[in-house]
Amino acid sequence: MTPSVKRAIQDIRQNRFLNAVTIITIALSILIVSAFALFFINTNDLMNAWKRGIRIMAYLKPETPQAEIPELKKKIQNMYGVSEARFISKEDALNGLKTHMKRQSSLLDNLRENPLPDTFEILMIASSQSWERVEMLAADIEKLSQVAEVEYGQRWLERFTNIFNLFRLAGYALGALFFMAAIFFVANTIRLVLYSRREEVEIMRLVGAADSFIKMPFYIEGLIQGALGGIIGLAALFVIFLFVSSNVPQDFSTGFFHIRFLPLPVFVAVIFSSMFVGWLGCYLSLKQYLKS
Amino acid sequence: MTPSVKRAIQDIRQNRFLNAVTIITIALSILIVSAFALFFINTNDLMNAWKRGIRIMAYLKPETPQAEIPELKKKIQNMYGVSEARFISKEDALNGLKTHMKRQSSLLDNLRENPLPDTFEILMIASSQSWERVEMLAADIEKLSQVAEVEYGQRWLERFTNIFNLFRLAGYALGALFFMAAIFFVANTIRLVLYSRREEVEIMRLVGAADSFIKMPFYIEGLIQGALGGIIGLAALFVIFLFVSSNVPQDFSTGFFHIRFLPLPVFVAVIFSSMFVGWLGCYLSLKQYLKS
C-alpha cells in the first residue's frame, strides 16, 4: 500500500462523521439520479411496447390482381422502418368486422357483396418510431400504384404520442435539474467538509508539505467515498425497485412489457460516475483552498 | 429590532460563505421538490382532461316507449358521479355510424330496417373518476329495466388508465424519495455548517450563555435562510417553467388542457415549508451540539 493510500485510510478513520456525511450525500444523489434513469428506461420500454400497437392499414384498389400481392408484400417489407406486412383478404376483413361489431353484425348479413377491400396491415420497428416517421412511411406506401388508401393510427394514438412527448420534455428538464442538483449537493458537501478542515490544510502547507502531498489523500478519499456512495445508492434503489415493482398491477408486468432494473453497463457507469464526482468535488474545493 | 434578530443579522454577515451555501442548498431542494409538484399537478390536469373522454353508452331495449325517456334521463343524471346524460335516438345513431364508417358506409345503404337501438351517452364528473367507479356506475345503469346493454370505454382506455396508475405509483415513489432527500440535504448542510462552528457554540456555553440564547440567532438565521432559499428556488422554477412551457407543442396547451404554474396556496405553502425546514435543520443540529 502506498503511503498516500495509507494516509487516506487513516484520515477516513479520524474524520468518521465528515466521511459518513459525504458518503450518505453521494449515495442519496446517486439514488435520485439513478431512480430517475430507472423510471425513464422503463417508461421508454413501455412507450415502445405501446408503439408496437401502431399499425398502418393500406387498402388496395379493388382491381388489384391476386398475383401482384406477394411482390407488393416484399416491396412494403423492404421499406425503411417496416417490421412486418400482413396481408388480410377482403373475406378475412369482413369476418373480422363481423366479430368486432358483435351486436350490430346482423346488418352485415344482408349485404349483396363484400364492400371491403383487400388490406395490408403494416407493423413498424419499435426503435425507429416517431409520429413523423409513421406519417412519412404512410405517405410512401400511399404512392404505391396498387394502394387505394392508407389509414394509420387513431386520433387517440396521436394524442397519446403528443402527451408522451410532453412527459418526455418535462422528464428531461427534471432529469437535468436533478443531475445538476446532485452534483451541486455533493460538491457542496465536500466543500463544507474541507472548509471545516481548512486549518489542517493550512498547517500542512506551513510545515513544508507540497500541494500534491496534501491533495493526494483527499483525492483517494474522494474516490473511496464516491465508490461507497455509488454502491450504497444503487443498493437502496434496488430495494425501492423491488418494493415498487412488486406493487405493480399483475396484468401489467406480465403483459406486453416487463419492468426491469438498470442494465449492467448503466450500473457500472453509475459507480464510475460516482467516483468521478467524489474526485471532482475534492478537486474543485482543494483548488480553492490551495490558491493563495 | 430585538437583540436576537440583530445578532442573527450580524452573524449572517460574518459567515457569508456558510450562509450562501445553506441558502443555495435550500433553494435547490425547493426547486427540485416543487418542480416535481408542478409536474404532478399538470399531469393530473392532463389525466382529468383525458378522463373527461370516458363515456358510458347505455343501449335501450327496442320496446322502450318514447314516453319513458325523459324520466329515465332524469334517473341516470341523478346517479352518483354522472355529469351529463345525452339521449341519442336510433336514427341519429345510424347517421353517426354512416359518417363514422365513411368508406364502408355504402354497406349501410342497403339495410331493410335500422338495426341500432336508442342510446344514452353518459359523461362522468372528472374528479370522481377511477376505473372502478366507471365499472360500478355501468353496473348500476345496466340494472335499469329499460337498459338492454351497457358499453363503456375501450380496451385502450383501460390500458391507458393502468399505465397512468403505474406512472403515478412510480411518481409517488420518486416524489417521496426527492422530498426526503431534500430534507436530508438541507439538514445535512446546516449540520456541517454548525459543525464548522461548533467551537463558537462551545465557547458561548463556557462563558455562561444559556442554550436558548445560543440557539435563538441560529433559529432566526434558519428562518431567514429558509425564506430566501424558498423564494430563490421558486423563482428559478418559474424561469424553467417559462422555458419548458414555451417549448410545448402548440396544439397541446391550446387544446383540451393548459399547462399552469403552481397555484398561489401551494406557492405560499412552499415558502412556509422552506422556512420550517430551515428552522428544523437548525433545531436538529443544535440539539446534537448542545446535548452534553
Added chain:
Amino acid sequence: MIDSEDKSAIIRLFHVYRNYGVKHALIDITLDIFNNEFLFISGPSGAGKTTLLKLLYLAEPVSDGQILVDGLNLSRIPRKNIPFLRRKFGIVFQDYKLILTKTVYENVALVLEAAGEKRRLIHKKVKSVLRTVGMEQRLNSLPPSLSGGEQQRVAIARAVIGDPNIILADEPTGSLDVDAADLVMDLLKKFHTRGATVVIATHDKALIHKTGGRVVHLNEGRLQVTPEI
C-alpha cells in the same frame, strides 16, 4: 502582599479525582478556597492545573469526590442551571477561546448579552474594560489579526467584564511582556480589592513571588499545600 479578609470557603473540594482513561489527572484533591482569597495554583506542565479549573466551572465532571461552589453541590446542578453557575465565574482560558469570526468588541460583549444586559450599558462597559487592558484601539479587529499577547488581553477583558464573584485565570500572563503582565495583575488585584475571589493557575514562579497570596502546589495530579508566602 495580598490578604484574604474573609475566611469562609466559597469553593470546597472533597477528595476529588479526575481520570482520563488510565491517566489520573487529579488524585484525591481536598481544598478550600476562601471568599475573597487571592490563590495561586502552581505546578509544572501537565500537573493538572487546567483540569482543576475545568472541574470548577463544570466543563468536565469529577470522576470521584464532591465540589461545592457558593454552597452548591456541582454534581447536583441540573443541566439547565449550568449557565448560571458559569456566570459566577470570570474565566481566562489558557488557549483564550476567543470566537474567531467575531470582533474583539463582540467577543467581550457576548458575556453581558448572554446575561441579558441593555445595549447601552454593554457598550459603555466593553469600551471601558478594553481601555483597561490597552486594547481600545482594536474594537473591530478579528482575533486572528491580533498578536498572541493582544488576544490574551482580550480574553482577560472578557473574563472580568461581568464583574464576576470568582475569577479563574489560567496562565493569564503567559503571552505577555513584563509591563503588560503587571497591568493585568494590577487589574486582577483591583477586582480582588472589590471583593472578588481570584484563582490563578500558573507555572511562573516569578509571577507568584512578585504578587504574593496563598499558593497551592500541584504535582502529577497531587496537591502539596505550602504555607502562605
Added chain:
Amino acid sequence: MIDSEDKSAIIRLFHVYRNYGVKHALIDITLDIFNNEFLFISGPSGAGKTTLLKLLYLAEPVSDGQILVDGLNLSRIPRKNIPFLRRKFGIVFQDYKLILTKTVYENVALVLEAAGEKRRLIHKKVKSVLRTVGMEQRLNSLPPSLSGGEQQRVAIARAVIGDPNIILADEPTGSLDVDAADLVMDLLKKFHTRGATVVIATHDKALIHKTGGRVVHLNEGRLQVTPEI
C-alpha cells in the same frame, strides 16, 4: 554564552515593511541574521515579532523591501517552490498549530512524510525526538487532550525533527515551567551546536539573560539593535 562562529549572513532583510491596512506592523527593518547564529528577537506584546518570522517563511508577503534567505530572494520564489523554502525552516508557532484530529505521532511525522522519508526512518526519528521533549508516553494522544505545555513540547518536537538549517521559535517556552523550558532551550542549543541557525522571538527577558546570544529589540514595528550581551 553562545558564540556565533560563522559570520556570513543566512537571512538578510533590507528595509522591510509590513502594513495591515493603516496599521504598520513592521517599519523599515534592515537586519542580517548570520549563519549558525543564536538570535533573540525581543519586544513587548504587539511589537511585530511574530510578523517578522511570518515574513521569513512566506506566510505573508512583505509590503515593501527585500528578504534573502540562503541567497534566495523571497519575492522571486515561484509558488510551487515555497514548500522547499519552508523545509529549510523548523518552526515553533506561537499558537502551536497542531492538527487537532491527528495524534501526536502523526503531527510530528507529517514533516518527514511531506519530505518523502521512508516509514522506518520516520518511526525511529519521531520516537526519539518525542523522547527528548518528554512526550514519548503520549504518542497516540490527540492534541486537545494535552495540557498547554504538552502541546508546546509537541510543537517543538515537530519543529526540530526535520533537522532544519534554521529554527524559528515563537515564544517556545511560554507555556512551560522552568524545568521544561530548560529542557527545550538545551535542545535548541544542541541543534545550534550542530550548525543550525536559531531565531527565538520572545518577550521573556529572563530567558534571554539566562541563555545569552545576540538580541535585537523590536518596538512598535521598529528595530533597536542592542549590543551583544
